[in-house]
Amino acid sequence: MPKILIVGGGYAGFYTAWKLEKWLRAGEAEVTIVDPLPYMTYQPFLPEVAAGSIEPRHSVVAQRRHLKKTNVVTAKVTRIDHAAKTATITPELGEPWQFDYDIVIVTGGAVSRTFPIPGIADNAIGLKSIEEAVAIRDRVLTNFDKASNLPPGPERERLLTFVVVGGGFAGIEVFAELRSFASSLLEYYPQLTFDETHFHLIEAMGRIMPEVSLETSHWVIKHLAQRGAEIHLDTQLTSAVDGVIELSTGESFETDLIVWTAGVMANPAIVRSSDLPVEERGRIKTRADLRVGDDDEFVADAWAAGDIAAVPDLTGGGVGGYCVPNAQHAVRQGKLLAKNVVAVLRGEEPKQYFHKNLGAVAGLGIGSGVFQSGKLAIKGLPAWFAHRGYHGLAMPSWERKFRVFWGWWNNFWLGRDIVSLSAVQQPRAQFELFAARPKPPAVEAPVPAAAPAAKAEKPAKQEAVAAK
Template structure:
């Protein structure tokens, strides 16, 4: 009888796992079901380029049903896991809850944006984890240029042209740099405005940015951003942003219409509604084989976890307590190892520990600008930007998406990128409602 394999989460890890396993199982050996509230996987490393117009937003997402043709896809949210009963409760997109049973369970719901209780944050800020947020930020930046160009009020113009990004990791730095680069190009079409009128602020609570690279490369990045006129604030926290009035811990205050929060991830809160063991940070406790274990280190049979919501030991680190971080590199490689492990177990074998050979990190700082640290080699400027694009082009799943992304990049070599805001996408019924009154 075919083993029922249930995958909670269709993100990068869930997609990689299901795709790899579905290609390797024999007919009748396994039935793979993927549950996710979205019908696509977002390749988050391309969100900054999608926001900046370097690639089409649709090309940064991969449709699950097209790619996972050998799997069953259920659109819904997992609300409860009862491993003792081998039951998962799913809230479909519409309709009553339903229960699914399984023989093997893979828990990979990913993470959600990690926030802190800052007054005004929920009302004023936007995250940067989904394609919708990336499109919103793109439209917001261009829309604010329109506002600034049309107004005669200096205070309104200054507020509209002030853009704040909180978080100095890869997401924050790349989003800030790519969008500033796009806005710099767009200002050329606004005779009422100049680049010097724009204010881009990066707020980072730590004393450095880009913790994934060595300090000298991080310091180079800060110098490059500041040389472009960007305001990089280190060892500074956002204290309040009520009604767009930004207050920082260094005492400075100013107005801003655009606040992006990119200060990290935390495990999915769904895990609290399970009978699975969690660590102090709410992550599933695992062995390096990605088998879930209890507080005594005993393996729970037939349940596996990996990704942002799993505490998977990093056996390649000299630190005995080191865990794999929430990165795309780990997601892809854990997905592949997890598929091999479950296939081995189905065929009477033993799982193998996940061992990660660290490749390095690459970051884009706008068109033709970047930093990279690959196999210990540090690269800056145009070569690093080229390495960034080459690496992520090789990692985005499916030939279809690779071709489309390369086509976007090729067109951008000879054509200027579009700087049009499609703000009505966010409120498509407003015009009709006004006409119907």
């Protein structure tokens, strides 16, 4: 029975395994998926998680619960030697081991792409994982708690100033969601005012959200400005040392939260540790049928999809001729990849990936959104319903869909949950503070030294004299 190894459990990897379970016959192949995390994160929900609109656990999908016929390995693939068809699997605990496979599917995803700007590596936080989204939410809530106890001044202003770098969909969505979140929090903090909260989005290009029309992007900027959020276009971040933001325009201000959403890159930990061909942008060369290789030839038994792969966009709408790294492509590529692998196993020809973008939808906070499909643009409340409807239904499995929609329904009546769990970052701090510890062993008192012999003889001489 051929062994199929899937490297990465994100969108493309999870959907590939999920659909292989559906389409493979019993005993036709053995599937193993390896990922450092035991769950897939539905990344379009991360802005809402950061704004307290979705319970964090509801935006992830447990691999072991939904991949019932797949061998799930929670570890890292630290080396792919396709020439020998072996992979090195390294767990968090224990020794690495060699895994022999017949077919490899690389779906390792992407990580945040940063630039060597002073202070970013030390002070910023990305938005690629559920842990980052939760940390952002907790930081906003904690800062409101701290600021409410301070008098008006520079420190209070720093705590209530929030910065997002990057004006793509992810950046605009988290920026708008956080603005909406902060506005709703003011109800619970009578010491603070709306004018004391400051939101800045920094974008190096001359526009935001390239997936929508220029007119729609202008509406988004105007809409956010009316809600008290400022967007800096044609502006570069030059420094963020100690939270002091310095812009190419000469502006400067302090902040306690910098969210970085200015681009992604293929996971270098996987790309650089394999012998598969890589193109100039660091992605695995992939054909339109999702086999690794180029138009001239392909690498037998090697497949790739998602953000880590340079998949040609046959619709002509991609950037540089390739599919853009987003969830829409990753999910569909994963489904097709599973079909193609099964087809090749059965001696059939694989199909080419072709998906024409039907539109783009973004949430801009409770009750506001934007939808663009061709020349059709929908804004405001209808677009917000379209955003929630689309992503709610796109969440894999009915179990996850139910949890998401149920959470939205509860929030409609009860409001967002505003509890900060920032202490979870150091869960043992409280326990350690009051934990009883064994007393140090008692130190024995030193034994006094014996008296000198000369002194000991003195009383005997005195007794002799007395006898005389």
